[in-house]
Amino acid sequence: MTLQISQSQRYNYLADDDEDDRQMFHEALLEVNSNAVLTQAEDGKELLEILSKNPKPLPEVIFLDINMPKIGGFECLEQIKQNKKLNKMPIIMLSTSSDPLTINRALQLGANFYAVKPSTFEDIKLLIKKVLQMDCLSIQNDKQKFRLA
Template structure:
């Protein structure tokens, strides 16, 4: 599947697991080598990056939930509460597949929810799927299409 040619290349990833960040970066490079990846190893650093404001602005944020200092839940609530950030597409990217987490993040206004795939190829598939979304015309997801899978 070809990537949407209108998609900008500025991807933010907040995840406290260095190995997960490295694997994500490698998969992203294989899927879309022109992407610019900005990484934060915790929620506080992500929010610092977003409050600068960042240049370039993120076209999509992949957000882990369980991080020290400031969780993905906290970041999600702050992003949606700030008028300068509330339009950023946020994809929750976590090991959790608990329905309560999914419902909570849907309620907080995340755009999509992805349980981290178990294989590198599935990770590439889900990244490709997210990068193919035309965020400019994106309508808020319904609960039925909120969870993405590879």
């Protein structure tokens, strides 16, 4: 079965301190949807600064690494979820950890999804396809939480 993705412009943000990971994610995103727009931040502090400027349009999804300098993913997630203008924004937490305590903490803090960082380019593309096909707002309104494998 082939996954079909809408080719309209999709605005996504990625906060990750690893430049190679950001580059690979960007390339995978463009292969999934050549019209996608990705705003990148090197850490949670930079992401919060970008979001504080009320960008138009807001991202459809934020991909947020957990382990970052300055402001890490958990703290960044908490600040986003406390902001009335941003708290409905779907957030996918990314980490190399598959520890259930880490996953539960991310979900308890308000992440919509948790994904163990894929190790191959093809797996990154599959993750992005899954996320872009989801109706994150409907899922969030139903208070459902998922772990993306």
